[in-house]
Amino acid sequence: MIAIGKRSAVALAVSGVIGLAAFTWPLFVAPSSDIAHAGDAPWTFALLLPLVLAVVLAELSDKGMDSKAIAMLGVLSALGAAIRPLGAGTAGVETIFFLMVLSGRVFGPGFGFVLGNTTLFASALLTGGVGPWLPYQMLGAAWVALGAGLLPQWRGKAEIALLALYGVVSSLVYGFLLNLSFWPFAVGEGTSVSFDPDASAGTNLLRLLAFTLATSLGWDLGRAVTTALLVVVTGPVLLRTLRRASRKAHWLRPLATSGGGEEPDTTGEWGVRHDGRVC
Template sequence: MADRRGRRGGPVIAIRPRSAVALTISGVIGLAAFTWPLFVAPTSDIAHGGDAPWTFALLLPVVLAVVLAEMSDHGMDSKAIAMLGVLSALGAAIRPLGAGTAGIETIFFLMVLGGRVFGPGFGFVLGNTTLFASALLTGGVGPWMPYQMLGAAWVALGAGLLPQWRGKAEIALLAAYGVVSSLVYGFLLNLSFWPFAVGEGTSVSFDPDASAAQNLVKLAAFTLATSLGWDLGRAVTTAVLVAVTGPVLLRTLRRAAKKAVFQPIIGPDH
């Protein structure tokens, strides 16, 4: 029987067992990709610039596995993939309007709304494909790209897991989530390069002899001193765009999903 949550207020494309396994694997890979600097000395033979391609190489098969798992479980058909392409292309097109300049980021609100409507599995793939496409369009390809893709994927995935509120409460929830997820995204990206970029001997430098908790405190101090203004700009931009465009875009995306009939309609109440 088809999952009815898409018709009763939940995500249009509900997460299924095989895609849940793929998403769990991606979470483990992502956690290791972001946190391993806490356990490896910056003076070691492992160069940070060299680990990103490996992360990227591991990430892409997982993204493909999520898509195939969704398709094989009848959760993500050709119409859903077409919607994925449209939203990814739209995100790539509007990102140059901000591209992080002075903290203004015009892409996260779309991933939050897309993940909200179509579910966590769709959101995970959307975050990856949107950041990948926008990086190609803006020339932002570099060792930081895999981390941006992973972070954006988690932002969109998390939006699909939020409580199923409606109306003004839903917009407020998504706006608040946009603030929190934007700040966490910035914190994680700092973690991906901080131990190797600051150098040794400063009050915010990575200390290979310290515990992970002590180094996280140093990272928080580094974030406050360097990137918090940018992260707050991203958070405010995302929250404002969600609040302004959310009512219209949520209705539009849900109407498009209903007309496309992503899942079979079962029962007389449909």
């Protein structure tokens, strides 16, 4: 697992708690109330922006990011926003999750959290997909990329298999979370898949699963299959490319010589001195 700095860990933990509250609060409100996501989404979005900024600042403070990482974040966000319209909205085909999974894997959970948010936000602006669902899509995608950075550090075919499996699981969980965010208000009261404020948590969970099976499972499976296939097809090349970019971006400071002068690092590789020793 990629090491996380203390500040970054705190920022991500706070973001996780607030994000979980954003997804689950409808479970504690009667469906007959006048509250709906059209009203709460702006507040969720307003809370999300400082959370993303806090994670960025924590990563910068912990040296998990630098100016070059911020530039890479912009490039990957723009790339994701550009390729998402190629599949979004067609039988659940999703062409963006594989990029977030692979990027989160290489650059770590903090970078992944920010990338998921910025990619979905940029995509929404590009395609006109701004609505009350947007902050929840951003949070869900952020958790997908964050989770990829926390997976065991396997290599080779085992790593590709792990990431493909993670792509399937995270795609299904993403769909489940989006359903959870609006389900209590989606179908009203009195049906077999409606939220019942008087029922137990287990009963409501079964109702939510039934709602998911009846409405969005086909789309979620399409997203899962697409993500897994793209990870398998592009993973070996993209992982090498992103890791090479990560190494090249971390230039070492000049090393002091015994005479008081400075010798430049001549390898351009992160963590390797000019004399071949690892530092």
